[in-house]
Amino acid sequence: MKAMLINLRVWRQPGPNAPGKLVDYTAEDVSPDMSFLEMLDVVNDGLIRKGQDPIAFDSDCREGICGSCGLVVNGVPHGPDPGGTVCQLHMRRFRDGETVTIEPWRARAFPVLKDLVVDRSAFDRIIQAGGFVSVNAGSAPEANGLPVAREVAEQAMDVAQCIACGACVAACKNASAALFTSAKVTHLALLPQGAVERARRVVRMVDQMDHEGFGMCSNEGECQAVCPKEISIASIARMTREYVRAQMSRE
Numbered sequence: 001m002k003a004m005l006i007n008l009r010v011w012r013q014p015g016p017n018a019p020g021k022l023v024d025y026t027a028e029d030v031s032p033d034m035s036f037l038e039m040l041d042v043v044n045d046g047l048i049r050k051g052q053d054p055i056a057f058d059s060d061c062r063e064g065i066c067g068s069c070g071l072v073v074n075g076v077p078h079g080p081d082p083g084g085t086v087c088q089l090h091m092r093r094f095r096d097g098e099t100v101t102i103e104p105w106r107a108r109a110f111p112v113l114k115d116l117v118v119d120r121s122a123f124d125r126i127i128q129a130g131g132f133v134s135v136n137a138g139s140a141p142e143a144n145g146l147p148v149a150r151e152v153a154e155q156a157m158d159v160a161q162c163i164a165c166g167a168c169v170a171a172c173k174n175a176s177a178a179l180f181t182s183a184k185v186t187h188l189a190l191l192p193q194g195a196v197e198r199a200r201r202v203v204r205m206v207d208q209m210d211h212e213g214f215g216m217c218s219n220e221g222e223c224q225a226v227c228p229k230e231i232s233i234a235s236i237a238r239m240t241r242e243y244v245r246a247q248m249s250r251e
Helices: 036-049 121-130 150-160 167-171 178-189 198-211 222-226 234-250
Strands: 004-012 021-030 099-103 112-114
Touching: 021 036, 121 178, 121 198, 150 178, 167 178, 167 222, 178 198, 178 222, 178 234, 198 234
Parallel strands: 004 099
Antiparallel strands: 004 021
């Protein structure tokens, strides 16, 4: 396949307190087999050769595992391919000569640090608020000591896939973190290992989510639509039930 030319409109912002704007660039000789981040690497190589500041963006594993890459591509978190991260997006998904707009996650709880990099430490604090999981020290437990039904185990593993990328927040008009928080709550709520701190955990995590400034869930499903691990909003309903039950048990 012949090389492509892609017109880019990239959000550039020098720092958290500086104004930002969309800046036009041209990506030339782009191979259709390049990943989206490889294309940005090529653009940055050209900027560095010209003595200009490269575009800042997050990435690590580039295999859709770590969740560090987070870009809004043409208005869609992680781009047009469902069930994948932006690092798994390939340039053959775009047309030669197409204009592509690249922006960071947009949420008050995810302040922009530079260009396309945002501070997602709010997610870390929500997880930390959940606290620990009690375990009995000593010898390994008997294999059948904590039986878990296959259906329950599959449900727990489905939500445990969450990679904390923040696409759910970026897609939600309210910048809600309900899908992320519910995935973490549901994972342990379904398993016997999480039963001891079950009530305390959901209350603390939901309260921390609200404290971080995330918006309320309006149950529209955009979060589910862009989640790279395709986590269902059914977990949000479970989190709500868990939270109400925990609050009632306090009374």
